Amino acid sequence: MxxxxxxxxxxxxxxxxxxxxxxxxxxxxxxxxxxxxxxxxxxxxxxxxxxxxxxxxxxxxxxxxxxxxxxxxxxxxxxxxxxxxxxxxxxxxxxxxxxxxxxxxxxxxxxxxxxxxxxxxxxxxxxxxxxxxxxxxxxxxxxxxxxxxxxxxxxxxxxxxxxxxxxxxxxxxxxxxxxxxxxxxxxxxxxxxxxxxxxxxxxxxxxxxxxxxxxxxxxLLNSWQVMYIEAAGVGINWKQMPGYRHAASISGGTTYKVVTEDALQAERWLAEQKLALISKQKLELDEILLHHIEHARGVL
Structure with missing residues (x-):
């Protein structure tokens, strides 16, 4: 710099x-x-x-x-x-x-x-x-x-x-x-x-x-991603995932939507846990800002 x-x-x-x-x-x-x-x-x-x-x-x-x-x-x-x-x-x-x-x-x-x-x-x-x-x-x-x-x-x-x-x-x-x-x-x-x-x-x-x-x-834009992960029959503490920000099951099923701010390390962690990464996508800047706002307010 x-x-x-x-x-x-x-x-x-x-x-x-x-x-x-x-x-x-x-x-x-x-x-x-x-x-x-x-x-x-x-x-x-x-x-x-x-x-x-x-x-x-x-x-x-x-x-x-x-x-x-x-x-x-x-x-x-x-x-x-x-x-x-x-x-x-x-x-x-x-x-x-x-x-x-x-x-x-x-x-x-x-x-x-x-x-x-x-x-x-x-x-x-x-x-x-x-x-x-x-x-x-x-x-x-x-x-x-x-x-x-x-x-x-x-x-x-x-x-x-x-x-x-x-x-x-x-x-x-x-x-x-x-x-x-x-x-x-x-x-x-x-x-x-x-x-x-x-x-x-x-x-x-x-x-x-x-x-x-x-x-x-x-x-920033490459690191923040939302990942869709299959975790059937496995109890996962998502907060252990690198860069963890938020996790929720989809419709109460075994597929989870997880947001991370460290996508590269998160993928390595998923492989170590033998969890299937179904898909992933980058977050837009306004979505990243919303996560910062909710985190500051104690929502997440």
Whole structure:
């Protein structure tokens, strides 16, 4: 794993009726990491903390090797592009090009040619008032504005919210091209399974304010499987199976449906137990997330 783009150590934030953390997390630079979790799990709060828009009660954070919350972080923030889940209502009276004229002065690497190219690809007219733009057009404008200064790190909170299928495919291509340079990093919160599949190298599960796991995406999707096993006349303690998550008999019979997060070792264990594996299939990302949620809630 490369150097850390994001490093969080012992971070907590306490609010009425919700606590985020404690979180210890290292996100590598040069990759796309997706933060996945249900609504209200703390994903947006985490982004605000990383940008020093909110303060933690304890712990420390670093972005691109620099501490978050230092007295002068102008140079650090000039290396970051951030797109919040919701636009700022106070900007609704501004035209897109008025916001651009204000924002660009903060970024020494501002690239007007890249900005205009992104607007063209996304079919956005910056002369329109931000409050008059549709949700999808506002999203495309914000993405163009955020990427025009060649940031080293993108923090994207539900980036495809409001995008139609064509704009979504354009966004995927734009982000792939952004990553081609090799030393850039994207951290995104997303609930779109296909978006995570296409973009992410790593996945972080966040549930109820806690990080429940950091995984390499392909390893995760290959390891989590549901297996159908014939166990006639045999008493099996399924919890001994490597990676065991859940087991249930099908219609009360001798065939069992068992979920494991370590498919390779589970198959070896089945062979040792002389149990017949009838079939198996990989779990989808949303199914894996559901298992994490139910485990956190004590359901499984």
């Amino acid at each position: 490369s150097d850390a783009a994001v490093r969080i150590t012992g971070m907590t934030q306490r609010r009425p009726n919700f606590e985020l953390g404690p979180i210890d997390l290292v996100i590598p630079s040069g990759y796309v990491t997706a933060i996945v979790g249900p609504n209200g799990s703390g994903k947006s709060s985490l982004f605000r903390l990383l940008l020093d828009l909110a303060k933690p009660n304890s712990g420390g954070m670093e972005l691109l090797g620099e501490p978050v919350g230092s007295s002068n972080d102008t140079k650090l923030k000039a290396r970051i592009g951030y797109m919040p889940e919701q636009p700022v209502d106070l900007e609704d009276g501004l035209r897109g090009n008025q916001k651009t004229d204000f924002v660009r002065q903060w970024y020494p690497k501002w690239d007007v040619h890249l900005y205009q190219e992104l607007l063209r690809r996304f079919e956005v007219d910056p002369a329109i008032k931000l409050g008059k733009m549709s949700k999808g057009m506002r999203r495309k404008f914000d993405l163009s504005l955020m990427m025009a200064h060649h940031p080293d790190l993108l923090l994207l909170d539900e980036p495809s919210s409001g995008l139609d299928p064509i704009a979504w495919k354009t966004m995927i291509d734009v982000l792939h091209r952004y990553m081609e340079q090799g030393n850039r990093t994207i951290v995104m919160a997303s609930h779109i399974v296909d978006e995570v599949r296409r973009l992410a190298d790593y996945i972080v599960f966040v549930v109820q304010g806690k990080v429940l796991g950091f995984y390499e995406k392909d390893t």
